[in-house]
Amino acid sequence: MGPLRPCLFFYLFLRGDLVAKPSTDTWDKEFSPWNDPDEKPLIRFKNVTKKFGDFVAIDDLTLDIYTREFFALLGPSGCGKTTMMRMLAGFESVTEGTIELAGQNIADVPPNQRAVNMMFQSYALFPHLSIYDNIAFGLKRDKLPKDKIDARVAEMLKLVRLEKFARRKPHQISGGQRQRVALARSLAKGPKLLLLDEPLGALDKKLRQDTQFELMDIQETTGTTFVIVTHDQEEAMTVASRVAVMDEGRIIQVATPGGIYEGPNSVYVADFIGDVNIITGTAKAAGESKYYVDWGVNQAPILATSERPFSDGQECHLAIRPEKISITKEKPEEAENAVQGKVLDIAYLGNLSTYHVELPGGQIIKAQTANTRRLSRRNITWEDPVWIRWNATAGVLLAE
Amino acid sequence: MRRFAMIAVPYGWLAVLFLIPFLIVFKISLSDAALAIPPYAPTMKDGFGALLQGLDFENFVFLTTDDLYYKAYLSSLKIAFFSTFFTLLVGYPMAYGMARAPEEWRATLMLLVILPFWTSFLIRVYALIGILSNEGLLNQFLLWLGVISEPLVILNTNIAVYVGIVYTYLPFMILPIYAALDRMDDSLIEAAEDLGCSRMSAFWLVTIPLSKNGIIAGCFLVFIPALGEFVIPSLLGGSGTLMIGKVLFEEFFNNRDWPVASAVAVILLLILIIPIVLFQRNQQKQAEAEG
Numbered sequence: 001m002g003p004l005r006p007c008l009f010f011y012l013f014l015r016g017d018l019v020a021k022p023s024t025d026t027w028d029k030e031f032s033p034w035n036d037p038d039e040k041p042l043i044r045f046k047n048v049t050k051k052f053g054d055f056v057a058i059d060d061l062t063l064d065i066y067t068r069e070f071f072a073l074l075g076p077s078g079c080g081k082t083t084m085m086r087m088l089a090g091f092e093s094v095t096e097g098t099i100e101l102a103g104q105n106i107a108d109v110p111p112n113q114r115a116v117n118m119m120f121q122s123y124a125l126f127p128h129l130s131i132y133d134n135i136a137f138g139l140k141r142d143k144l145p146k147d148k149i150d151a152r153v154a155e156m157l158k159l160v161r162l163e164k165f166a167r168r169k170p171h172q173i174s175g176g177q178r179q180r181v182a183l184a185r186s187l188a189k190g191p192k193l194l195l196l197d198e199p200l201g202a203l204d205k206k207l208r209q210d211t212q213f214e215l216m217d218i219q220e221t222t223g224t225t226f227v228i229v230t231h232d233q234e235e236a237m238t239v240a241s242r243v244a245v246m247d248e249g250r251i252i253q254v255a256t257p258g259g260i261y262e263g264p265n266s267v268y269v270a271d272f273i274g275d276v277n278i279i280t281g282t283a284k285a286a287g288e289s290k291y292y293v294d295w296g297v298n299q300a301p302i303l304a305t306s307e308r309p310f311s312d313g314q315e316c317h318l319a320i321r322p323e324k325i326s327i328t329k330e331k332p333e334e335a336e337n338a339v340q341g342k343v344l345d346i347a348y349l350g351n352l353s354t355y356h357v358e359l360p361g362g363q364i365i366k367a368q369t370a371n372t373r374r375l376s377r378r379n380i381t382w383e384d385p386v387w388i389r390w391n392a393t394a395g396v397l398l399a400e
Numbered sequence: 401m402r403r404f405a406m407i408a409v410p411y412g413w414l415a416v417l418f419l420i421p422f423l424i425v426f427k428i429s430l431s432d433a434a435l436a437i438p439p440y441a442p443t444m445k446d447g448f449g450a451l452l453q454g455l456d457f458e459n460f461v462f463l464t465t466d467d468l469y470y471k472a473y474l475s476s477l478k479i480a481f482f483s484t485f486f487t488l489l490v491g492y493p494m495a496y497g498m499a500r501a502p503e504e505w506r507a508t509l510m511l512l513v514i515l516p517f518w519t520s521f522l523i524r525v526y527a528l529i530g531i532l533s534n535e536g537l538l539n540q541f542l543l544w545l546g547v548i549s550e551p552l553v554i555l556n557t558n559i560a561v562y563v564g565i566v567y568t569y570l571p572f573m574i575l576p577i578y579a580a581l582d583r584m585d586d587s588l589i590e591a592a593e594d595l596g597c598s599r600m601s602a603f604w605l606v607t608i609p610l611s612k613n614g615i616i617a618g619c620f621l622v623f624i625p626a627l628g629e630f631v632i633p634s635l636l637g638g639s640g641t642l643m644i645g646k647v648l649f650e651e652f653f654n655n656r657d658w659p660v661a662s663a664v665a666v667i668l669l670l671i672l673i674i675p676i677v678l679f680q681r682n683q684q685k686q687a688e689a690e691g
Contacts (some may be wrong), residue, residue, distance in 0.1 A: 091590055111593045124591035128609045137605075141596030189595065 031241065032256075033066035040103065041192065042067045042225050043088065048097035050083055050249075057083040059249035060097070062088040068224045072236035074272075075246035081229045084246075085195050088227065089118045102192060108312045112141075117191040121180035121198040131157075131181050132166040155220050156184040159218060176207050183215075185283040187222060196228040200235060212238045233273050237261065245269045261321075266400050270319040275354070277325070277365050279318040283310035283397070291397060293318050298362040303336050306397035320395035322368035328387050329356050329380060335389035341365065348375070355380065357388055421608065422669070426669035429662035440658050469647065469664065473671065476644040479633075480626040483565035488615065490566055491573030495614075496607075498574070499581035507607045513571050524563060525635050532560050532636070535571070550589035556638030564632040569625065580614025581607070610683040613686045620679035628668055644668055 033039040038149060041064035050058035057080045057260045065071045073081040086092040087099060090111030095168045098105050117138070125134050135156050139149045157163045160180035162278030165173055170181065179199065186194055199215070201210045216239050219226050230236050237257040243255045245268075252293060253265045264270035267278055279302065291310055292301035295318075304318055332338050344364060345356040367388050369380075436439040442454035463469045498509045516524060517564065531537045532554045539551040554560050584607070592602035608615075630645030637643070644664065651661035 089590075089594060091593075111590070112596045112598060116594075118591070118594045120587045120591055122585055122587050124585060124587040126588060126591075126606060126610075128612075137592070138595035141601070185595070 006223065017060050031068070033069070034064065034242065039066060039301055042069075042102055043099075044098075044100040045084075045226075046098045046100070048084075048087070048099060049095050050080070050087060050092065051095045054148055057249055058087075061249070061251055063244065063254065065225065065227060068223055070216065070228070070239055070241045071171060072240035072243045073227065073229045073235040073246060074233060074243050074348060075231065076272075077231060079246040080249040081231075081246050082197060084248075085118070085227065085229050088193065089116055089195055090114050115192040116195060117186040117189055117193075118195040118197065119182050119186040121306055123170075123202075123203055125178060125180050125181055125185070127170055129169075129171070130166065131162065131168055131173070134181055135185045135188050137185065142189070152188060156188050159187070159221070160184045173203055176211065179203060179211065180214075182216065187218070187224065189220075191224065193225045193227065196226060198230055199228065200232075201230075208235070209238075210237060215239055237273070244270055247272075263396060264319060264398070267317050267398055268320065270396065270398065275322050275366060275368075277318075277320045277322065279320070279363070279365075279395075281316060281318070283314045283316045284312050285310075290392065291316070293397070296359075296363070299339065299359070299361060303392040304395055304397050305392050306398065308399065310397065310399070314399070317398045317400075318395045320390060322354055322366040323352075324394040325365065325367040325388050325390045327357065327367040327380065328389070329384065332389045333385050334349050336392045338387055338389040340364070340385065343380060343382055343386055346380075346382065353378075355386070357386060425662045425665055427455070428658050429459055429657045429660075429666050430457065431457075432458065433657045433659050438658065439656050459659045460667075462660060463663055463667065468642075469644075472642045472644045472647045473667070475642040476627050476629075477671075479561060479565070479641075479643060480623050480629075483562050483569075483626050484619050484623040486562055487566045487573045488619060491570055491618060492577055492611075492615070494570075495574045495577035495581055495611075498578050499584070506582075513574050517571065521568065522631065524568065526630060528564055528567065528636060532563065555636065556641075558637065558641055560636035560638075561633050561641055561643075564636045565622075565626050565629065567638060568632065569622040572621040572625075576616040576617035576621065577611055580611040584610050589617070598637075613682065616682045617679070620675055620682075624672055624679070625677055627672060666686055 001016040012294065019149060033041075043063075045061050045063040048058055048061045049056065059080075061080075061084070073084060075081050083092060087094055088101075090106070090109065094107055098107060100106065101114070101116065125225045126137065129137065130256055132153055135151050135153045139152055144152075153166075154163075157166055158373040160183055162173075162177060162180055162184070165177060165181075170178055173181070179202070183196075183199070196215075200211050203211060207247075212235060215226075226239075228239060229234070237260075240257060242254060242256055243260050245252045247268060253260060253269045255263065260269060260273055264273065269280065270276045279293065279295050281293040281302070284294065284301065286303060289307060290303065290305050293304055294301050302318060310316055326332075331340070339359055341357040341359040343355055344358040347354040347356070348371075351371060353371055354366050357365050357367055359365060363386060401541065428440055431440040431442065442451045444451060446454065465477070494513070498506060498513075501509055502592060532553045533539075534553065534555065536555070538554070539548075542548045543551065554563070588606050588610070589602050592606045593599070597605060628645045628648075629643060630649050633641045633643040633646050637646075648661055648664045648668070651657050651664060655661075
């Protein structure tokens, strides 16, 4: 095809660019390569196990990550998320199984030859080099000509809005700026995959929130695949196209942030992400994909819908988010589920209030409402008898 | 007032233990040798006016007439320079190894480096004679191995002086380099590799520059005392080893020419001031970079 090829590439480049720049803040609904059986994953973990001595850090893990994804590995410390990232970067070997990058097994590729760059938790900026030289470091290793390096560094500095700081040393700039330099440095070589190890961990909350959106913008602009490691569930939910919740070297669930929040597959995930009420009882069929949950001696059974089948008498856990439970002083009419209780505690968060309602059996259910009225006009207070209600579809019925 | 007192302590220390003795030595270097006690003239007993009139730079002029002194200075500089270099060559890998060792081992390794200080310096140098002499342990071991058929002549040569200096001053080289390497974040090396460095180039581009201050400090800590070293060249070096410390000792005790010996010492100090000032500036710059 000879001369046609560059044209074709250019065309694809243009098209890719147009498709990849959704104007909305949220993820493009069309972007879901994981649902497309023809799509080839960029990274493929196949039955990967990693052991440190007797300790199993990663336990027979299989996972696909696709091009242009912003993939979050979420879990408590020691769950193996950092080990996974270090295996991708090449700093840890794989004990069993294979990791493929763009279809190639990368087991024998040393870190300096992988088309993967990493942004370190400590940023790992070279203190003896200026910001310019830090960003140029990787480009110089590739022996690029001086003018190309200059152009690329300038582009990166512009991307992270640090043009004025090129001559400074890392200790002469603020923490937030250092974080952006680290990002620019890891993006400078145009990696296929960028790994971010707790990239915002060292920033204070306000700056972190701003930076999250900046990260997303940069990810969209550059079209690089990002894999982020974090223990902050809010961060994972905000930035990621998909989130993998990990525990003890295993992936418990992989789904979009909405999928994880609304449809957790286990009590562990439901509990790890956000606030949740877990009601344990036994299931009893109540029509098509509807179940009654027997949960207390003197309580009416709860009606809940579930796509997952449960047999009669099977133990089950109903997970309901507090914001899906409403609270009233009067007995609600025609509610699918309504229970009376007493306000035990009120957590006032400004925009929201969470009511801890104690039921006669001693269980405590959290109900959250938006504070649409001013605090002084709130009509529910401590010790008040109240009714809480929720729909059959509000919760998720879980087996484990 | 309190700040003044705080500053006054080190300055007072410096004045009493350095400046005043130096002025005395300087004064002696301007005097003439005499058969008296003390062995120079004029002294304070002659009255202040006579004292001032009796002082001249004769001894310094004398140092330029005999090329022994000039050769001794040069040879001292050479020996100090090369032994500093060799100490660095031996010390850096040791410091690097210590900094890379498992956390629980580091305290022990550090102790092992400092341990020789628990024994007298002189005894350790005598021990080296036992090792390096023609019938010494080293030669016997090499003969036993069959590597050599004739004992090597090491003792009483410059090589023995190098061995002595490297051995005695090694901890001064290791400790500052270790301190610099220990402070270094391991993820910097990983970052360098991640950005395309091989192990070796990561070492040259990151580890060496970041331990530069430790290297400089260690080199000065070895070079400065090595330049005026007297015990090692006189015990391990032969008649061919020319070092200014030895010359100074001979002028002072054998010739009893205190004024010339003092002149030698003053020049030695002037030579040392340059590296000392450089060392100070390095320390200051380091403090600023960290602050």
